[in-house]
Amino acid sequence: MTAAAAFGPSSRLHVVHDGSAPDADRARDAAEAFLRALGVPVDDPGLEETPRRMVDAYTELLTPRAFDLTTFPNEEGYDELVLARGIPVQSVCEHHMLPFTGVAHVGYLPGERIVGLSKLARVVELFARRPQVQERLTVQVANWLQAQLSPRGVGVVVEAEHLCMTLRGVQAPGTTTITSALQGVLREDPRSRAEFLSLTGRP
Numbered sequence: 383m384t385a386a387a388a389f390g391p392s393s394r395l396h397v398v399h400d401g402s403a404p405d406a407d408r409a410r411d412a413a414e415a416f417l418r419a420l421g422v423p424v425d426d427p428g429l430e431e432t433p434r435r436m437v438d439a440y441t442e443l444l445t446p447r448a449f450d451l452t453t454f455p456n457e458e459g460y461d462e463l464v465l466a467r468g469i470p471v472q473s474v475c476e477h478h479m480l481p482f483t484g485v486a487h488v489g490y491l492p493g494e495r496i497v498g499l500s501k502l503a504r505v506v507e508l509f510a511r512r513p514q515v516q517e518r519l520t521v522q523v524a525n526w527l528q529a530q531l532s533p534r535g536v537g538v539v540v541e542a543e544h545l546c547m548t549l550r551g552v553q554a555p556g557t558t559t560i561t562s563a564l565q566g567v568l569r570e571d572p573r574s575r576a577e578f579l580s581l582t583g584r585p
């Protein structure tokens with residue numbers, strides 16, 4: 383029996399990035415002008431391709447991959463926490479356009495449907511690959527899962543290091559920022575909340 387048959391009819395929703403497509407030529411010219419204005423010697427042989435590389439790099443950081451959100455009926459009536467821990471987060475802070483990176487722990491208490499596990503990581507990428515603040519990223523992932531899955535509860539914890547805070551500015555290397563968004567039973571019921579937070583490694 384295939385996994386799909388065991389789970390019964392699945393549902394698929396194609397999820398695509400809602401941002402506008404980049405204009406690579408304009409971005410390359412702008413990157414070159416930006417570097418020149420900063421006094422970077424862009425005419426040196428080693429830097430010739432740098433504006434294009436900058437555009438490619440930022441395009442990648444700002445473009446989440448499309449995916450199919452697959453959900454299955456919760457035929458076993460599974461009613462405990464499902465938690466994906468340590469999902470990589472690679473995002474860009476909207477204040478400085480510098481990366482912030484870390485991990486997300488994404489969990490839910492299933493209702494009538496369960497979700498393909500990889501989708502918990504894909505939804506993190508969907509909201510991470512855009513100019514962000516960590517608080518909004520955390521809440522957007524939780525809200526999206528709540529809307530798509532109608533689970534009994536959702537919990538998202540993000541732990542990240544912001545290069546704008548470690549490399550420059552206040553220069554506080556080693557600082558990580560933790561944000562959380564809890565909804566439904568995971569917010570309201572103290573025991574469920576405590577279980578979720580302890581499984582994510584939070585006290």
Ligand SMILES: Nc1nc2c(ncn2[C@@H]2O[C@H](COP(=O)(O)OP(=O)(O)OP(=O)(O)O)[C@@H](O)[C@H]2O)c(=O)[nH]1
Pocket residue numbers: 475476477514515516517544546547550551552
């Ligand atoms: N709340 C929040 N703040 C962020 C995030 N990413 C960066 N920041 C902060 O955004 C703030 C922007 O503050 P400004 O004073 O306008 O910028 P700045 O002069 O570069 O500030 P410094 O970083 O203190 O040098 C800084 O305090 C950053 O640490 C985030 O995800 N969430």
Ligand SMILES: [Zn+2]
Pocket residue numbers: 475476477478479480544546547
């Ligand atoms: Zn920043």
